[in-house]
Amino acid sequence: MTSSNSGSAHQQAKDWVESISKNEWTKPAAAVAGTLASLGLIRMYSNGPVYKNSVNLKGKVVVVTGANTGIGKETCIQLAKMGATIVMACRDPSRAHxxxxxxxxxxxxxxxxFIRxxxxxxxxxxQFVSDFRKKYSRLDILFCNAGVMALPRRETTKDGFEMQFGVNHLGHFLLTNLxxxxxxxxxxxxxxxxxxYAHTxxxxxxxxxxxxxxxxxxAAYGASKLANILFVKELDKRLKQSAANVSVYAVHPGAVRTELPRYILSSWWKKLLVTPILPLTYLLLKxxxxxxxxxxxxxxxxxxxxxSGKYFADCKEKMPSAAARDDQVAEKLWQVSEELVGWKNK
Known part of the structure; x- marks a missing residue:
């Protein structure tokens, strides 16, 4: 793994700014150059590391939920470049196509x-699982990537669950187990x-x-993201108990410019507050x-x-919150989730 935050690039920018700042006529230009260089460094730092390695995924089948936009789509692009067969699991057929x-x-x-x-x-x-099994006899990588965030008003799924808990946790819980x-x-x-990180x-x-x-x-979003990590923890425990060679990971992608926070701008006063600082998101968000x-x-x-079973951020293993490391809560959440979705491992 290598990082895009280059120390040599930092030094080159610094040397260049210092050289032109010695000339009185170029001091304004130096100030501008210094500002641009600083902004560039902020941009590089905000983006975080890049995982440069590649593997041959020819013949491997990969399912990605929420594959039509954001990091889901980008994941599809990168793994397709490695030769994988990609199955986009999305809600909107037109956007998916x-x-x-x-x-x-x-x-x-x-x-x-694409399978809806x-x-x-x-x-x-x-229905997705049924359709998938008709076309594919294997599954090598499953990305539980789709999600909803910070709905301003409580909404429920078709089955009556709070939307964020239902989509972010229960939907993926059932999908993975099936x-x-x-x-x-x-x-x-x-x-x-x-x-x-909202799990904290x-x-x-x-x-x-x-x-x-x-x-x-x-708060509901944070709870759903905590549920994601507890799900990974309990799933990993059960897989190891059955000696299954399936590895499972929880991931914090970072603050990313995607459609996920769209509900934050759901009212006129939120737009009024946030719109002036939107240009900063280019610098501060991945x-x-x-x-x-x-x-x-x-x-x-x-x-x-x-x-397997660990939590990762910025391409490294990180320590999640104490609540995310609670074995008893993880086990109880699994049992409750089984009851809610009507699924029981035989």
């Missing part, structure tokens, strides 16, 4: 498929669950899982390419097999 054309064009890989999946509808999750036999049969295989302000309240009381969009690096590493790096 447009993204598919772009993925094929950029990767020069025609093995890109709406994670807010458990019947759609089951595909688990294929992952085990295709081993060594991997599951990557996209969580967030999340709390699992079993008496108010659906946020019927005291709803807060950000682009989707850099945002996808951590989950790409977790998907293909052979050295990470012993790190």
């Amino acid at each position: 447009r993204a598919k054309e772009e993925i094929v064009k950029l990767s020069k890989n025609e093995d890109v498929d 999946l709406d994670l807010s509808d458990l019947s759609s999750v089951r 595909l688990l036999d294929l992952l085990i049969a295709s081993a060594p295989s991997r599951v990557i669950v996209v969580s967030s 302000f999340g709390k699992i309240d079993f008496d108010n899982l659906q946020w019927e009381r005291n709803y807060s969009g950000f 682009d989707p390419y850099h945002g996808a690096q951590t989950q790409i590493r977790c998907a293909i790096d052979p050295t990470l097999q012993q790190s």
